Amino acid sequence: MLVIGIAGGTGSGKTTVVRKILERLPQGEVVILPQDSYYKDSSHLPLEERLEINFDHPESLEWDLLIKHLKELKKGHDINQPIYSYLTCTRASETIPVKPTDVIIVEGILILYNAELRKLLDLKVFVDADADDRLIRVINRDIVERGRSVNKVMERYELTVKPMHLQFIEPSKRFADLIIPQGGNNHIAIDILTKYIENNLNNK
Numbered sequence: 409m410l411v412i413g414i415a416g417g418t419g420s421g422k423t424t425v426v427r428k429i430l431e432r433l434p435q436g437e438v439v440i441l442p443q444d445s446y447y448k449d450s451s452h453l454p455l456e457e458r459l460e461i462n463f464d465h466p467e468s469l470e471w472d473l474l475i476k477h478l479k480e481l482k483k484g485h486d487i488n489q490p491i492y493s494y495l496t497c498t499r500a501s502e503t504i505p506v507k508p509t510d511v512i513i514v515e516g517i518l519i520l521y522n523a524e525l526r527k528l529l530d531l532k533v534f535v536d537a538d539a540d541d542r543l544i545r546v547i548n549r550d551i552v553e554r555g556r557s558v559n560k561v562m563e564r565y566e567l568t569v570k571p572m573h574l575q576f577i578e579p580s581k582r583f584a585d586l587i588i589p590q591g592g593n594n595h596i597a598i599d600i601l602t603k604y605i606e607n608n609l610n611n612k
Contacts, residue, residue, distance in 0.1 A: 443516020
């Protein structure tokens with residue numbers, strides 16, 4: 409089993425990189441474990457407080473559960489992946505059944521921050537992008553997918569996204585084995601990463 413961690417700032421193009429890798433690999437060979445599924449449940453908080461949660465801080469994540477699930481998959485055991493909603497900032501009662509596969513991709517902004525999680529990764533990747541490009545993607549995504557106003561997105565960017573990126577995410581780049589500049593537009597880097605995975609699958 410090959411376990412790959414793909415990290416990078418909010419709006420850097422991580423999801424695009426993962427999608428392009430999946431498009432080039434056989435179906436059923438790869439499972440994605442998204443960091444976004446492992447945010448702590450906040451249903452006990454009033455909605456106003458939930459909407460102010462700092463999703464870019466490491467303390468917002470239930471690391472123990474993510475690490476436990478990854479270890480279970482590595483042992484060949486099925487897991488029940490949580491479902492988290494950004495609209496309500498709560499975890500759903502339903503879960504997604506996930507079976508172990510030959511390749512597991514753990515994806516999220518803080519994946520390379522956690523030392524215990526890093527030890528479980530065979531390859532550590534950091535998707536890099538200019539701050540301006542990331543901001544444009546964050547604005548578009550948060551308005552369309554998360555129902556936020558432009559003003560709210562900009563306020564959030566200044567108060568949490570930008571400072572958390574500088575404090576936690578950008579420094580984690582030093583742990584990467586491979587850095588992909590220009591995010592999902594870097595076709596050569598994506599080709600190299602895909603070939604690495606294909607070679608691993610062929611040699612299993």
